[in-house]
Amino acid sequence: MSEAREPVTGIEAPVYLQYQFTAGRAPSRFLSALKQGRLTGQRCPGCSQVYIPPRGACPACGIATEEEVTLSNKATVQSFTIVYIPIPGNPIKPPYIVANLVPDGANISFIHLLSECVNEEVHIGQRVQAVWKPEAEWDYKMDNIIYYKPLDEPDVPVELIGKLGVDGREVQP
Amino acid sequence: MSGLKAMSAQRDIAIVAFHQSDCQASAGATNEVELIMPEIRAVMDQVGLHNAQDVDFVCSGSCDYLQGAAFAFVAGVDALGAVPPIRESHVEMDAAWALYESVLKIRMGHADSALIYGFAKSSPGELPIVLSQQLDPYYLAPLWVDTVSLAAMQARLMLDAGKITEADMAAVVSRSRRNAMNNPHAQLAGDLSVEALLQEAPFVSPLRRHDCSPVSDGASAMIIATVEQAEAWGKPYAILRGIDHRIESHNLCTRDLTDSPSTRRAAEAAGVADGAIDVAELYAPFSHQEIILSRALGLGEGTRVNPSGGVLAGNLMMASGLSRVGEVFQRIVSGEARRGVAHATSGPCLQHNLVAVVEAA
Numbered sequence: 001m002s003e004a005r006e007p008v009t010g011i012e013a014p015v016y017l018q019y020q021f022t023a024g025r026a027p028s029r030f031l032s033a034l035k036q037g038r039l040t041g042q043r044c045p046g047c048s049q050v051y052i053p054p055r056g057a058c059p060a061c062g063i064a065t066e067e068e069v070t071l072s073n074k075a076t077v078q079s080f081t082i083v084y085i086p087i088p089g090n091p092i093k094p095p096y097i098v099a100n101l102v103p104d105g106a107n108i109s110f111i112h113l114l115s116e117c118v119n120e121e122v123h124i125g126q127r128v129q130a131v132w133k134p135e136a137e138w139d140y141k142m143d144n145i146i147y148y149k150p151l152d153e154p155d156v157p158v159e160l161i162g163k164l165g166v167d168g169r170e171v172q173p
Numbered sequence: 174m175s176g177l178k179a180m181s182a183q184r185d186i187a188i189v190a191f192h193q194s195d196c197q198a199s200a201g202a203t204n205e206v207e208l209i210m211p212e213i214r215a216v217m218d219q220v221g222l223h224n225a226q227d228v229d230f231v232c233s234g235s236c237d238y239l240q241g242a243a244f245a246f247v248a249g250v251d252a253l254g255a256v257p258p259i260r261e262s263h264v265e266m267d268a269a270w271a272l273y274e275s276v277l278k279i280r281m282g283h284a285d286s287a288l289i290y291g292f293a294k295s296s297p298g299e300l301p302i303v304l305s306q307q308l309d310p311y312y313l314a315p316l317w318v319d320t321v322s323l324a325a326m327q328a329r330l331m332l333d334a335g336k337i338t339e340a341d342m343a344a345v346v347s348r349s350r351r352n353a354m355n356n357p358h359a360q361l362a363g364d365l366s367v368e369a370l371l372q373e374a375p376f377v378s379p380l381r382r383h384d385c386s387p388v389s390d391g392a393s394a395m396i397i398a399t400v401e402q403a404e405a406w407g408k409p410y411a412i413l414r415g416i417d418h419r420i421e422s423h424n425l426c427t428r429d430l431t432d433s434p435s436t437r438r439a440a441e442a443a444g445v446a447d448g449a450i451d452v453a454e455l456y457a458p459f460s461h462q463e464i465i466l467s468r469a470l471g472l473g474e475g476t477r478v479n480p481s482g483g484v485l486a487g488n489l490m491m492a493s494g495l496s497r498v499g500e501v502f503q504r505i506v507s508g509e510a511r512r513g514v515a516h517a518t519s520g521p522c523l524q525h526n527l528v529a530v531v532e533a534a
Contacts, residue, residue: 013310020296026204062252
């Protein structure tokens, strides 16, 4: 070939696939409770750990978590980060706090926002409380809780984070 | 050495347990963990094991495109009891290939036992369209050629070449539906004559709707081990005598779609011809493909083909291949058969084929 051709550097082949997604039976129970303003976990009948959000099985034991546990609106900061980067489409203005929070009564953390706080003063072990939207706006979603805010309670020692009962006291083995 | 034939020279592998869920048109809200857990529990109970901690290796087969949930196969690990950490692997294929990987692991001496499972939740998407995205990404996938249309082209080639008749296809369906009446997990079963089936309207010509396997949700699981381990467990087992898989070009135009040379080669390497075959479970998602496969495997009058009804009675994508092996295993352990062949397929028009030979211990 004497004539040099333009190299083909790409083709357009958009992919559209539509799905009727379902969350799962256990996550559906969690979402239904959330719509009623209740944060729930599920307890493993084997090791007694309480999971939030529940997915239907205790990943440690591999058995179904059937027992529903209503958790407290109070939680403890397990870890956190301060976000300075604006995320496209995110209505929250940086800098803001994303935290791993363990609600009282659960044994693992979930991720939520922390607000009404001095960012520089947020620390591990800090006590926080859920701020819910008005009841009329509750839906099957996690942002029924707008964010968590600091609570005027003594810090939880690191070794006790994830070990508090729903009453906020250490669970005795 | 071609394939994994004559495994007796090294470590004999025993199939010890198998279970499959019902094939459901829709599993509703059930997620992957909830689909897998009962099947894992069932095979664990068959052997008397607690959870995945009690086997040396775990391997699964699934495809996240089916349900449209990214990393669903990772979430599925929640069904295992993976604390403390276990040795685990996954194939984005039918779990029959997870079985193959597990066989390699045991033969290499890296494990003495393995748990294998596959799960399918195809109902949330439009399966024939979803599967079009497994075609080559430049020429075919952008055309959205669906699996049913490709299979229909294959059937048309066979009819025009005089290799089958529409009555032959209907006979496959009639036998599948009748056999499925004895399969409690089947989705489609019934007593339908060839004449009645031929009265049905075309769907994607020359295929009628009944020539195509249904879309099904469900899961299956299996436990294999060295014969020594199986003896130690003290449960009935069958021997996996040979297993091999071969793949053909992704370019459909370079293939002879009226034949399955990859199945023939896999069968040779797995040692299918080394003895009589009492039973065969073939993964033929379309009726005419069962005829292609039976011919490629050299099956004769003495072989019962798809006594479970096969996948025309219920097709758990990514689990049906493993289930074919499991169906043969169950018939051998029950004494119904002495020697059987299981087949699994993947890709359009039987592109990739796995053949396993299972024998009485």
